Amino acid sequence: DTPVKISKIVPGCGCTTTTAPPGEIAPGASAEIDITLKPGAKAGIQLTKMVTFQIEGHAPQMLTVKGDVKAYITISQDMLDGPTSPDAPPMVVKLVSVENAPFKITSVLPDVLVSVPTESKIEHEVSIDWKKWEATGSSVKISIMTDCPKAPQLSLLVKRSLKPGMNPPPPTKPTEAAPATVLAARSADAAAMKAALAAGGGTEAPERMSQRTALHFAAESGNMEIVKMLLDAKANPNAQDRTGKTPVTVAAERGKIDVLKALLASGGDVNARDQVQGSPLLWASGLGTTETVVLLLDANANPNIQDVNGMTPLMWAAGVGKPETVAVLISKGADVKAIDRLTGESALMRALRTGKTETVKIILEKNPDISVRNSLGMTPFLVACAYGDVDKIKLLVDAGADKAAKDSRGWGAIDHARNRVDARREDVVKYVEPIVPASTTSAPPQTTPIAPIAPKS
Numbered sequence: 001d002t003p004v005k006i007s008k009i010v011p012g013c014g015c016t017t018t019t020a021p022p023g024e025i026a027p028g029a030s031a032e033i034d035i036t037l038k039p040g041a042k043a044g045i046q047l048t049k050m051v052t053f054q055i056e057g058h059a060p061q062m063l064t065v066k067g068d069v070k071a072y073i074t075i076s077q078d079m080l081d082g083p084t085s086p087d088a089p090p091m092v093v094k095l096v097s098v099e100n101a102p103f104k105i106t107s108v109l110p111d112v113l114v115s116v117p118t119e120s121k122i123e124h125e126v127s128i129d130w131k132k133w134e135a136t137g138s139s140v141k142i143s144i145m146t147d148c149p150k151a152p153q154l155s156l157l158v159k160r161s162l163k164p165g166m167n168p169p170p171p172t173k174p175t176e177a178a179p180a181t182v183l184a185a186r187s188a189d190a191a192a193m194k195a196a197l198a199a200g201g202g203t204e205a206p207e208r209m210s211q212r213t214a215l216h217f218a219a220e221s222g223n224m225e226i227v228k229m230l231l232d233a234k235a236n237p238n239a240q241d242r243t244g245k246t247p248v249t250v251a252a253e254r255g256k257i258d259v260l261k262a263l264l265a266s267g268g269d270v271n272a273r274d275q276v277q278g279s280p281l282l283w284a285s286g287l288g289t290t291e292t293v294v295l296l297l298d299a300n301a302n303p304n305i306q307d308v309n310g311m312t313p314l315m316w317a318a319g320v321g322k323p324e325t326v327a328v329l330i331s332k333g334a335d336v337k338a339i340d341r342l343t344g345e346s347a348l349m350r351a352l353r354t355g356k357t358e359t360v361k362i363i364l365e366k367n368p369d370i371s372v373r374n375s376l377g378m379t380p381f382l383v384a385c386a387y388g389d390v391d392k393i394k395l396l397v398d399a400g401a402d403k404a405a406k407d408s409r410g411w412g413a414i415d416h417a418r419n420r421v422d423a424r425r426e427d428v429v430k431y432v433e434p435i436v437p438a439s440t441t442s443a444p445p446q447t448t449p450i451a452p453i454a455p456k457s
Contacts, residue, residue, distance in 0.1 A: 003025060003027065004055050005055065005056045006020040006031070007020060007055065010054065011049070011421070015049040016420065018033055036418075036421060037421075038420075043069050046069070048065070049064075050062055070098075073097055075156065077093060078155065080159065083130040090114055091130070092127050094124070094125050103121070103151075104119070105144060105146055107145045109142070109342055110137065110342070111132065112136060114127040120147075128142070128156075137277055138160055139158070139308060141155060141156070142156040142158065143155055143343070143375055145408070149410050152376055152407070152408040152409045153408075178207045179202065179207070180195075182214045183196075184196050184226070185221075186207075190226055193226050193229050194229065197233050203230055203233050212242075213235065213236070215239065216241055218259070219256060219263065220250050220251075220254055222251075222259055228262065231263075237266050238267070238268060243274055244276075246274075247259075247263055247268065248260065248264065248268035248269060251292075252280035252284040252296060253288055254287075255284070255287075257289065257291050264295075276307055278308075279305050281303070282305060285313035285329065290322055293317075297328070297329075304334060309340055309341055310339070310342060312335070312347070314326065314334040314336065315340060316350075317347075318359050321355075326359050336366045336367075337372075344374040345375075345383075346369070349374060352392050354387070360395050361395060364395060364396075371402060376408055376409075377408030377409070378416075384396055386417070387420075389424050390431045393428065393432065397435065412436060413432050414436050417432045
């Protein structure tokens with residue numbers, strides 16, 4: 001019989017709420033809270049999320065929120081087994097409109113279909129050409145774009161098979177130890193390494209599961225004393241582990257610049273490729289240091305090299321790396337207008353999604369294409385409204401971005417802002433609403449009344 005006050009609302013992952021209502025809620029009264037569920041890429045499933053209400057003087061109250069993610073186009077199978085041989089026949093996948101509304105397939109990323117249907121139909125049968133799939137990098141994800149505004153992108157996942165000639169490592173026997181040189185490198189024990197080499201321990205014998213050699217482990221730890229011992233013993237700087245990474249790649253990824261210098265001086269391949277077509281520069285740009293990137297570029301690493309998904313070093317640096325690395329790559333000829341093969345996004349879009357504001361500034365100074373559209377028809381401005389913060393959005397507005405742009409679904413900036421589920425949603429909506437044309441503003445989401453919570457007895 002006493003008022004209650006909601007001090008805080010804690011939404012679960014994948015949903016968002018408005019802030020707690022101000023003031024107290026009188027006995028018998030109610031409060032309205034906006035709760036938004038954000039579906040993932042998979043349609044035809046039910047979402048279940050939890051929202052916690054912290055109430056002054058009472059135990060927290062848990063609310064279960066459920067919602068159905070409607071499928072507008074069904075796929076006969078969205079998990080495909082990759083080919084076991086280069087001559088595997090095409091695989092047929094059927095796409096059907098649930099609402100019996102004709103739709104057209106507009107594009108496929110990567111381009112792996114035998115042919116793309118040109119007509120608009122209720123049902124499509126498409127064939128995956130495995131030779132094309134191999135030629136475009138054996139991507140684990142295939143995106144099919146349609147002109148259906150309710151299902152603009154459909155995804156297929158491919159389980160890669162082992163390539164011919166590649167066998168999984170045999171099971172490790174319970175009593176079988178790693179080679180002595182590997183054990184010494186892994187524990188950074190220089191004395192043990194010296195003894196192992198003196199006893200005739202081979203430098204190329206790998207650990208069975210990872211297939212990493214002693215030089216891989218020494219490069220990872222940055223132990224120069226052990227690296228020098230191994231290189232003096234003619235260890236191979238281009239040996240590949242189970243994923244195809246070399247000691248050069250490992251040192252670049254870990255930012256071990258002194259080790260990297262030694263490996264390159266001993267014949268390490270600066271453009272070595274692993275199983276996902278990653279290179280030392282690609283890994284260093286996202287996870288290493290700017291100094292490492294400079295060293296690789298000075299050693300003639302390709303600044304526009306692409307991995308299996310078409311990602312360049314600049315894209316990796318823009319999304320998860322350092323602004324200083326971005327500046328260095330651009331100064332060495334990195335293409336700011338390049339787009340990846342998987343999502344059709346540029347380095348600017350990556351920076352707007354997950355990068356730093358300073359990175360966005362650096363890229364904008366190089367006059368990138370701010371009207372380019374990704375596979376969903378989103379411009380950089382729409383990407384910023386969907387994933388970035390207000391500062392990034394302001395930078396695009398100042399650069400002349402089209403505030404009236406809409407994507408393939410017909411969503412404008414405010415639609416993407418309202419669809420967010422992160423802590424910056426309210427700030428972005430507040431900034432975007434007044435600056436976008438009225439024609440791109442849809443009705444705000446419906447509110448859901450929350451029943452009054454009985455006070456603790």
